[in-house]
Amino acid sequence: MDLLKKYIEVRNHSEEICKPLQTEDYVVQPIVDVSPPKWHIGHTTWFFETFILKPNMEKYEEFDPQYNYVFNSYYETVGVRVIRTDRGNLSRPTVEDIYKFRRHVDNAMNEFLQKPLTKELEELIELGLNHEQQHQELLATDIKYILGNNPLFPPYKFEVGKSQNNIQTKNNDFLKVKKGIYKIGYEGDDFCFDNELSRHEVLLQDFSIANNLVTNGEFMEFMDAGGYKNFNYWHAEGWDWVKTNNINSPLYWHFINGEWFNYTLQGLQKIALNKPLCHISFYEASAYASWKGMRLPTEFEWEIAAQQFEWGQRWEWTESAYLPYPGFSKAPGAIGEYNGKFMVNQQVLRGASEVTPEGHSRITYRNFFHPHLRWQYTGVRLAQ
Structure with missing residues (x-):
């Protein structure tokens, strides 16, 4: 697998999913199970900074030490964190700040992935990519819940995955x-x-x-x-x-x-x-x-x-x-x-x-x- 190519594809797709959103859509958390889209964008970036770059890239500069508290999900080993129910209460960092964080980490990862890696690191990066793909599905379902519980029922206007025309025509054997x-x-x-x-x-x-x-x-x-x-x-x-x-x-x-x-x-x-x-x-x-x-x-x-x-x-x-x-x-x-x-x-x-x-x-x-x-x-x- 070309890890750099795969990394770029996966990271770009997360942002594509969010393209139809207005800034206000990024911050809503209607129920505990639904995280704000901006949190997903930040958390998946935090994963690569925390588990890949900080321990393995020489002279890497952490974007903001406070982000570990904001974007850690459930990793007790990594430290304390914002509890899940409070993710939607955070007006800061802003959506703009989180995308700056994402650019910072992506630039470092692009450099890091052009160097020889151990098998252990390759496997950890692949886990990180699959982790982000899980969050892409969560992004789609969380966005649907956010918009679907708005009394205006606004359409999302973006196809996030397979065709929506999944009509069944086979018999029921x-x-x-x-x-x-x-x-x-x-x-x-x-x-x-x-x-x-x-x-x-x-x-x-x-x-x-x-x-x-x-x-x-x-x-x-x-x-x-x-x-x-x-x-x-x-x-x-x-x-x-x-x-x-x-x-x-x-x-x-x-x-x-x-x-x-x-x-x-x-x-x-x-x-x-x-x-x-x-x-x-x-x-x-x-x-x-x-x-x-x-x-x-x-x-x-x-x-x-x-x-x-x-x-x-x-x-x-x-x-x-x-x-x-x-x-x-x-x-x-x-x-x-x-x-x-x-x-x-x-x-x-x-x-x-x-x-x-x-x-x-x-x-x-x-x-x-x-x-x-x-x-x-x-x-x-x-x-x-």
């Missing part, structure tokens, strides 16, 4: 997979995250899994049948979530003059019935599966079956809790905080979405979120 011992996890020499390791064997029973994702129209049938009002389909925690938050539809859906609309990156539009369902929680995914007399696949079933169906339009909820694979071990230092510390109280999602950066998905990729979250591009594939 189920693939059958026979009982057996299968190998799970990443195998190869290219990049993967540590939570995809180590490769190991699992025993799967006979199962079937849908060729297609659940569509908006299919989920609307669940709603019309009173799915959000019948506790029988819900986990107890999910039912409490529905009642406490008055949930009666997926995120971004609005019932206006007798019709359902949803907010998209192109603005408020009528629900496309044959488009894959999006922005639902694990609770909703599980309740829908229960209503259909089915279930969600485990992440292991998904990984084996996904070799036979198309995936990548939605992050797909699975029945699997986010736990370490056999032989998993955390790296030393701050990098070891990257995945392992989150292996509790979260569900695994598989696949990718229409806002996942190109080249940033694998059949072994393990995404993970708390079961109530739905601001990501999350959908449902049924199993039985």
